[in-house]
Amino acid sequence: MSVSRPEHVDTLIVGGGLSGIGAACRLQQRFPGRSYAVLEARDAVGGTWDLFRYPGVRSDSDMATLGYPFRPWRDVKTLGSGAGIAEYIRDTAHDIGVLPHIRVRHRVISAQWSTADARWTVEVDTPGGRRTMTTRFLLLCSGYYRYDRGYRPDFADEDAFRGSVIHPQHWPEDYDYRGKRVVVIGSGATAVTLVPAMAQDAAHVTMVQRSPTYIVSAPSVDPVVVRARRWLPRRLASSVVRWRSIIQGQQRYAYLRANPEKGAAAIKAGVAAQLPDFARYEADFTPRYRPWDQRLCLVPDGDLFAAIRDERASIVTGRIERFTPSGLRLEDGRTIDAEAIITATGLEMHAGGGIRLEVDGRPVSLGDSMLYKGVLLTGIPNAGFWLGYVNSSWTLRADASARYVCRLLAHLDRTGYDWAVPVPEGTQHTHPALDLASGYVERGSAAFPKVGENAPWTRSHYVRDVIEARFSRVTRSMSFGRRVPHAASPRS
Structure with missing residues (x-):
């Protein structure tokens, strides 16, 4: 009785969101004859932008940089809607020829690397049951948080509330909140x-x-974008708009980090210009931390401030003591009536989709690894981990990662090596790759790879990182090896 061999693909991409589809497109463009598969645990492509369905869901980065550089975003809106971004991702996969390689409802459970065989063995839950696949190179593009549940702190007496309690990550279809x-x-x-x-x-x-x-308020339509697209050829206009956004974003970030007090005052002045009765709200818009210790929140055309001015919305700052039958009670004694409570309390971090990893029979943790050139992992051969920027658009870092991995794969083809792994040289002082003080980051950052202080172990500035990804030596701080009957020592 013959036993069928596991299906083998040269590259296996875990995750069908913005990162995974972007990586697949780069592979398709660079190596059109190479086998690969994109495994998506959910039943649709789009990642975050297909998952989130709450009212008004939109990007928190400008679409000039959140869009793919090889297929620019065409809408003039600065921030894209969730549904619009999901459609854009699917259309990109179709146009580049990636769709036939995508398999939905395929959840990766574990992956074991064998140095002797120079391949990963991957266990996958599929609609037809548990399956085994093998691959030469594993790309973890599953994002940074759990898709099956959001973060929910425990609120006292929550069961006493007579209305609806909803987490935005699990928005009920057709929920009616009118009136x-x-x-x-x-x-x-x-x-x-x-x-x-x-x-x-x-x-x-x-x-x-x-x-x-x-x-921070931002125009929903950037007039510079409109003029560029009106007067310049499409490809040139997209490049100009994208690089303008990249450079301006880096400049703003650098200024705010170098001048936190002036930056905070400028942001507060922008809010005051939106709210004539600002003294009434000043405490609600005065954070206790420095700008970019947490991500800034963008509001298109000041829509949040307009809702407050029109008294359709209000802001209350305080700690919740408990839920009541008719709403909330705060620790300072104030009560707030409600018929629906939306717990926009954050995400639950989840490194690598929770996949169990082993290297030569030994369990390994992503949190014990360092990121090399923002994507490869120390101690884990032939594996990439996609993690976007916290101070800029996610796609900028994701695309730089895809470009570098394509260069590495081409190098392996040229040299005949079967595997590659980064090796730190000397002592490296490390810190979390997600360098934010946000609650959800602090709760889960230990499970994520670390970064160092010097190249090629840093990842924070797109211009520098993309130069590193495209032009730096592929062999720097790397070990390479070939398939052997038994695991051999790495050769540099």
Whole structure:
């Protein structure tokens, strides 16, 4: 009786969101004859942008940089809607020829690397049951948080509340909040998106925040983008707009980090210009941390401030003591009535989709690894880990990672080596790759790879990183090896 061999592909991509589809497109363009597969645990492509369905869901980075450089975003809107971005990802996969390689409802459970065989053996849950696949190179593009549940702190007496309690990550289809009093718990990008969107139809929306966030208004349509697309050829216009956004973003970030007090004052002045009665709200828009200790929140055309001015929305700063039958009670004694409470309380971090990893029979942890050139992992051969920037657009870093891995694969083809792994030289002082003080990051950053202080172990500046990815020596701080009957020592 013959036993069928596991299916083998040269490259296996885990995750069918912005990162995974981008990596697949780069592979398709660079190596059109090479076998690969994209495994997506959910039943649709799009990642975050297919998962989130709450009112007003949109990007928190400009689409000139969140879009792929090889297929620019065409809409003039600065921030893209969730549905629009999901459609853009699917259309990109179709246009580049990636769709036939995507397999939905395929959840990777574990992956074991064998140095002797120079390949990964991957266990996958599929609609037809558990299957085994093998691959030469494993790319972990599954994002940074759990898709099956969001972060939910325990609130006292939550069962006493008579209304609906909803987490934005699991928004009920066709939920009707028209004419209802709504409370949104949170102060991050999800909360500042939900409040003005729901305020259009709700009786009133109150944003309850434990502490304030830096909020910046941005035009929903950038006039420079409109003029560039009107007067320049399409490809040139897209390049000009993209690089303008990249450079401006890096300049703003550098200024705010170097001049936190002036930067905070400038952001507060921008809010004051939106709210004539600013003294009434000043405490609600004065964070206790420096700009970019956490991500800034963008609001298109100041929609959040407009909702507050029109008294369709309000902000309350304070700690929640407990839920009540009719809403919330704060620790300072204030009560807030509500018929629906939206817990925009954050994400639950999840490194590598929770996949169990082994190298030559030994369990390994992503949290014990260092990132090399922002993508490869120390101690884990032939593996890439996609992790976007925290201070800029996710896609900028994701695309730089894909470009570098393509260069590495080409180098392996030329030299005849079967595997590659980065090796630190000397002592490296490390710190978390996700360098933010946000609650969700602090709760889960230990499970993620670390970064060092010097190249090629850093990853924070796109211009430098993309030069490193495209032009630096592939062999720097790397060990390479060939398939052997038994594991041999690495050869540099």
